Amino acid sequence: MTKEEKLNVIEDLTSQLAENTTIYLADISGLNAVATSDLRRACFKAGVKLSVIKNTLLAKAMEASDKDFGELPGVLKGNTSLMFSDTSNAPAKLIKTFRKKSDKPLLKGAFIAEEVYIGDDQLDALVSIKSKEEVIGDIIGLLQSPAKNVISGLKSGGGKIAGILKTLSER
Numbered sequence: 001m002t003k004e005e006k007l008n009v010i011e012d013l014t015s016q017l018a019e020n021t022t023i024y025l026a027d028i029s030g031l032n033a034v035a036t037s038d039l040r041r042a043c044f045k046a047g048v049k050l051s052v053i054k055n056t057l058l059a060k061a062m063e064a065s066d067k068d069f070g071e072l073p074g075v076l077k078g079n080t081s082l083m084f085s086d087t088s089n090a091p092a093k094l095i096k097t098f099r100k101k102s103d104k105p106l107l108k109g110a111f112i113a114e115e116v117y118i119g120d121d122q123l124d125a126l127v128s129i130k131s132k133e134e135v136i137g138d139i140i141g142l143l144q145s146p147a148k149n150v151i152s153g154l155k156s157g158g159g160k161i162a163g164i165l166k167t168l169s170e171r
Contacts, residue, residue, distance in 0.1 A: 006057060013053065013061035020084045021113050024091040025072065026105040028052070029079035035102055046094050049084040058082065070116040075108040087133075088112045092126035 001009075017023065028039065043050040055076035062069045083091040095105050110117040110126055117126060130138070 009057050010061050010064065013058060014064045016084065017061055017065045017067060022085045022088045022091070023111040024083035024085070024095075025075060025108040025110065026081045026083060026091075026095060027079050027108055028081045028105040031102065031104050035104075039098055039105065042094055042098060043083070043091075046090050047085060047087065048091050048094055050081060052079065052081050055080050067111070067114075069111055071118050072109045072111055072116050075118060080108065081105065087131045089127055089129045089131060092123055092129070096123060096127055 028036065031039065040050055055078075058080060059073045059076050062073050085091050092107070092110070095107055098105065107120045107123050107126075109119070110122065112126070112129065
């Protein structure tokens with residue numbers, strides 16, 4: 001790879017790092033061709049972009065980026081696959097599901113909304129992160145429940161009050 005090609009790759013990676021708020025680093029070494037193909041297919045279905053990148057180029061792109069990746073450049077050893085997603089927990093769920101068949105991919109680290117997660121032991125925590133849509137749904141549900149209680153109370157109470165008034169007027 002020539003120096004110009006490397007600079008172009010670093011620029012592309014820097015722009016991808018700037019555009020995405022959900023970035024996962026995983027190790028998929030040791031997967032055979034069939035398993036790698038299955039992983040790529042699963043990533044495509046889940047809306048996760050997967051690419052294998054050289055560690056030195058990724059480290060330089062992280063340095064050039066405006067974001068603070070903390071300890072994340074320190075995990076760039078061995079094979080590194082880069083996963084981008086719009087949903088913060090989609091790559092973690094994908095990795096966990098895929099590991100039911102195989103012991104790979106291993107999570108090296110993740111950068112999600114300015115937070116850095118290091119190590120494969122963080123996978124369960126990352127799976128439990130709610131997506132933006134799930135949080136909005138929970139908030140809407142919480143906001144609607146008091147209004148529903150008031151409306152149902154007025155509907156049921158309205159019939160009782162009318163019955164009581166009718167009975168009193170007849171006496």
